[in-house]
Amino acid sequence: MSRSKASNTPSENHVFPLAVARSPLGDEHQAQALSSELSLPYLGVVQPKDVRRASVFLFLDENGLGLQVAGKGAPGPVRAEFVTGKMGYRREHGGGSGQLVARAVGLQKTKTGLHVVDATAGLGQDAFVLASLGCDVSLFERNPVIHALLADGLARAALNVDCAPVVARMTLHAGSSIDWLANAAERGEVADVVYLDPMFPHSDKSALVKKEMQVFRTIVGDDDDSEALLRAALAAAKYRVSVKRPRKAPAISGPEPGTRIEGKSSRYDIYPIRALPPR
Structure with a gap:
C-alpha cells in the first residue's frame, strides 16, 4: 500500500x-x-x-x-534516453539488421514483422533498436524503479517526431515476465522471439557501462531466477529464444544453445525452436 x-x-x-x-x-x-x-x-x-x-x-x-x-563527485543520472546521446546516434547511424542484437533475434533471416518479448527490458535500449527495425516489442521490467525510468524515457521519446513511430511499436508492462510467459500459450499470445538479458557482473571498463551497472546493481542486484526465465521463454517462443551473456560466461543452466553470436564483450546464445519465415 x-x-x-x-x-x-x-x-x-x-x-x-x-x-x-x-x-x-x-x-x-x-x-x-x-x-x-x-x-x-x-x-x-x-x-x-x-x-x-x-x-x-x-x-x-x-x-x-x-x-x-548522492554526494560530491558522483556521476550524472542514469536515464532511459532514446532521443539524444548514444541511442540517438545509434538510431541515425546504426548498422540496421546487421547489428548483433538484430542478428540474435533473426532479422537477417526474415522479412516478417516479428513480435519480440523483451523479458528483461532494463532501460529498453535493445528493445528500441529492434522496434526501430520493424519489430513489435513487448517489454517487461519487474523492478518498479527501473520501470519508472523506462516509462519516463518512452514518454519523452513519444514526443519526438523521429522516435514516435518507433515507440508506437513498443508496449511496456510492469511485473515479472515469467508469469506472462508461463501463461502465454493458454492466452494465445505466443511470442515469435523471446529476448533475455539477465543481470550479470559486467567487466566492461567504459565509464558509461560502469556507471549504469554500478547504479543498477544498487537497485536490482543479480537475477537469480534465470533458469526459470529460460524455461518459461522456451515454452512461449514460436521461433527462438535469444539470451545475451558476457562473452566468456557460461550459458544459463538448462538446454545447450543451438548456436552463438559473439561480439567483443558479450555474446548471444540462440535457442532455435523452428525456422523463421524466409525473406
Whole structure:
C-alpha cells in the first residue's frame, strides 16, 4: 500500500537507501506521485551533490527522470534516453539488421514483422533498436524503479517526431515476465522471439557501462531466477529464444544453445525452436 504524503517526509537524521527528489525545474506533481506510488521518501528540491539523506535517488529535472547517486563527485543520472546521446546516434547511424542484437533475434533471416518479448527490458535500449527495425516489442521490467525510468524515457521519446513511430511499436508492462510467459500459450499470445538479458557482473571498463551497472546493481542486484526465465521463454517462443551473456560466461543452466553470436564483450546464445519465415 502506498504511503501517505506525510509519511513520505524523511526525518532529518535518517539516511534512506532510495528516495525521490527534484530540481527547481522538475515537475513537483510527478515527483510526489512517484514518491507515493513507490512508497519512497520525498526530499523536495535538492542539489544532487548536497544530498545527505539518501544514498541513491530518483531525480526529476528538466531532462526527465534519472537515477542519481548522492554526494560530491558522483556521476550524472542514469536515464532511459532514446532521443539524444548514444541511442540517438545509434538510431541515425546504426548498422540496421546487421547489428548483433538484430542478428540474435533473426532479422537477417526474415522479412516478417516479428513480435519480440523483451523479458528483461532494463532501460529498453535493445528493445528500441529492434522496434526501430520493424519489430513489435513487448517489454517487461519487474523492478518498479527501473520501470519508472523506462516509462519516463518512452514518454519523452513519444514526443519526438523521429522516435514516435518507433515507440508506437513498443508496449511496456510492469511485473515479472515469467508469469506472462508461463501463461502465454493458454492466452494465445505466443511470442515469435523471446529476448533475455539477465543481470550479470559486467567487466566492461567504459565509464558509461560502469556507471549504469554500478547504479543498477544498487537497485536490482543479480537475477537469480534465470533458469526459470529460460524455461518459461522456451515454452512461449514460436521461433527462438535469444539470451545475451558476457562473452566468456557460461550459458544459463538448462538446454545447450543451438548456436552463438559473439561480439567483443558479450555474446548471444540462440535457442532455435523452428525456422523463421524466409525473406
